[in-house]
Amino acid sequence: MxxxxxxVEPFDLVLFGATGDLARRKILPGLFHRYEVGQVxxxxxxIGSARSEMTPDEFKADVRAAIEEFTPETSDRAExxxxxxxxxxxxxxxxMSDAGWSAxxxxxxxxxxxxxxxxxxxxxxxGIAGQLEKHGMAMPDAxxxxxxxxxxxxxxxxxxxxxxxxxxxxxxxxxxxxYLGKETVQNLMALRFANxxxxxLWNATHIDHVQITVAESLGIEGREAYxxxxxxxxxxxxxxxxxxxCLTAMEPPSKFTPNAVRDEKVKVIEALDPVxxxxxxxxxxxxxxxxxxxxxHVGDPQSRTESFIAMKVxxxxxxxxxxxxxxxxGKRLRARxxxxxVQFRDPPHTxxxxxxxVQGNKLIIRLQPxxxxxLRTTIKDPGPGGFRLxxxxxxxxxxxxxxxxxxxxxxxxxxxxxxxxxxxxxxxxGDEVEAAWAWxxxxxxxxxxxxxxxxxxxxxxxxxxxALMLMHRDGRRWRQIGG
Numbered sequence: 001m002x003x004x005x006x007x008v009e010p011f012d013l014v015l016f017g018a019t020g021d022l023a024r025r026k027i028l029p030g031l032f033h034r035y036e037v038g039q040v041x042x043x044x045x046x047i048g049s050a051r052s053e054m055t056p057d058e059f060k061a062d063v064r065a066a067i068e069e070f071t072p073e074t075s076d077r078a079e080x081x082x083x084x085x086x087x088x089x090x091x092x093x094x095x096m097s098d099a100g101w102s103a104x105x106x107x108x109x110x111x112x113x114x115x116x117x118x119x120x121x122x123x124x125x126x127g128i129a130g131q132l133e134k135h136g137m138a139m140p141d142a143x144x145x146x147x148x149x150x151x152x153x154x155x156x157x158x159x160x161x162x163x164x165x166x167x168x169x170x171x172x173x174x175x176x177x178x179y180l181g182k183e184t185v186q187n188l189m190a191l192r193f194a195n196x197x198x199x200x201l202w203n204a205t206h207i208d209h210v211q212i213t214v215a216e217s218l219g220i221e222g223r224e225a226y227x228x229x230x231x232x233x234x235x236x237x238x239x240x241x242x243x244x245x246c247l248t249a250m251e252p253p254s255k256f257t258p259n260a261v262r263d264e265k266v267k268v269i270e271a272l273d274p275v276x277x278x279x280x281x282x283x284x285x286x287x288x289x290x291x292x293x294x295x296x297h298v299g300d301p302q303s304r305t306e307s308f309i310a311m312k313v314x315x316x317x318x319x320x321x322x323x324x325x326x327x328x329x330g331k332r333l334r335a336r337x338x339x340x341x342v343q344f345r346d347p348p349h350t351x352x353x354x355x356x357x358v359q360g361n362k363l364i365i366r367l368q369p370x371x372x373x374x375l376r377t378t379i380k381d382p383g384p385g386g387f388r389l390x391x392x393x394x395x396x397x398x399x400x401x402x403x404x405x406x407x408x409x410x411x412x413x414x415x416x417x418x419x420x421x422x423x424x425x426x427x428x429x430g431d432e433v434e435a436a437w438a439w440x441x442x443x444x445x446x447x448x449x450x451x452x453x454x455x456x457x458x459x460x461x462x463x464x465x466x467a468l469m470l471m472h473r474d475g476r477r478w479r480q481i482g483g
Contacts, residue, residue: 268315356389
């Protein structure tokens with residue numbers, strides 16, 4: 001299978017924070033690959049911007065080093081990279097003063113798509129947006145991209161939205177969540193809404209429960225200050241996991257347009273029941289066999305910030321009445337894996353005597369590390385004599401389906417191209433962000449009020465025992481991480 005590449009219109013993309021880690025690891029390599037396959041036109045311009053004083057040639061040398069480090073070697077990469085670097089420029093600006101903004105404006109063309117990517121701390125969003133307006137660059141057709149975190153709670157999210165809306169209208173604001181750019185996440189919508197096989201079964205009558213897991217094998221090294229201020233709930237659940245839950249649980253939109261899709265996602269968030277403290281398990285990875293633990297990493301033996309959280313969530317609507325959604329995410333777990341597992345109900349009656357009960361089918365949507373979809377079905381165990389049942393997978397890997405020579409798009413590649421196309425389907429709307437915080441705030445306030453400490457767990461495990469009990473007391477089991 002070969003994907004069709006449709007070039008985007010010529011554009012000027014200003015990348016604020018162009019010398020930062022995210023720009024070097026993801027955004028610039030992603031733009032290079034889109035250029036390499038012919039989606040970024042030859043006359044596109046990418047203007048790096050940061051406080052650092054450097055010449056355009058110094059910036060190009062830095063980008064070259066980043067692409068050589070973070071993209072795979074190809075036979076013609078040197079030649080293509082040389083042409084790509086010709087699209088780059090650099091202007092130093094200061095978000096808190098007027099320095100550099102007139103020079104930046106002078107680099108922009110009036111007759112092409114114009115986008116501003118704010119790969120900077122949220123505290124700079126309002127300042128940069130204000131400077132763009134002040135210097136006549138916040139045109140009615142311009143687009144502004146902002147990275148998470150979108151606030152720390154409902155109040156700060158509202159303030160952040162208000163600060164952006166002072167200078168840009170909602171249809172110009174692209175709140176990026178890279179999980180939504182993953183190929184398998186998008187295929188979840190295709191799986192549900194382009195096939196008659198699953199949608200009739202996608203309800204409480206046929207589904208027993210849903211598990212959403214985002215596990216990391218690494219700790220918080222390098223992010224200690226940010227992470228101890230946020231924790232797993234703010235860093236992962238309120239945005240990434242809630243987005244995955246929305247796409248799994250949403251009703252079919254009337255049409256595949258940005259607002260129709262996002263309308264249905266907001267309905268899911270607004271239907272989330274409050275989560276009882278007994279349905280939450282928080283954890284911190286402890287020191288283990290010479291490895292520092294969470295408290296060592298943050299340098300605070302009294303820290304109550306969670307590096308792991310599991311919870312049972314319910315959606316108060318007809319489709320999902322009585323179906324629990326189990327969410328979990330954490331650091332220093334057994335493996336790096338992100339997946340959605342839909343557990344269908346057991347058959348209501350077995351016709352096979354003296355055979356172990358047939359288990360319900362499982363649909364596993366893998367987001368990382370190997371994107372794909374697996375449907376676990378029951379068949380007769382081959383062989384003469386007796387009748388035994390066995391569970392076997394119907395497995396689809398994107399790497400195999402697309403061919404060995406194909407490279408699936410990185411999430412940032414897809415999302416940046418969607419910005420240029422003006423497609424907001426995979427970006428969060430302001431009311432969506434605020435609805436998620438309105439649900440998450442009472443949960444966080446509950447444990448901050450009681451000052452409960454997270455439960456310790458071993459590094460390389462599946463999390464604290466209390467998370468296992470969250471499932472066991474319901475007569476269910478977590479799917480093995482990495483299994």
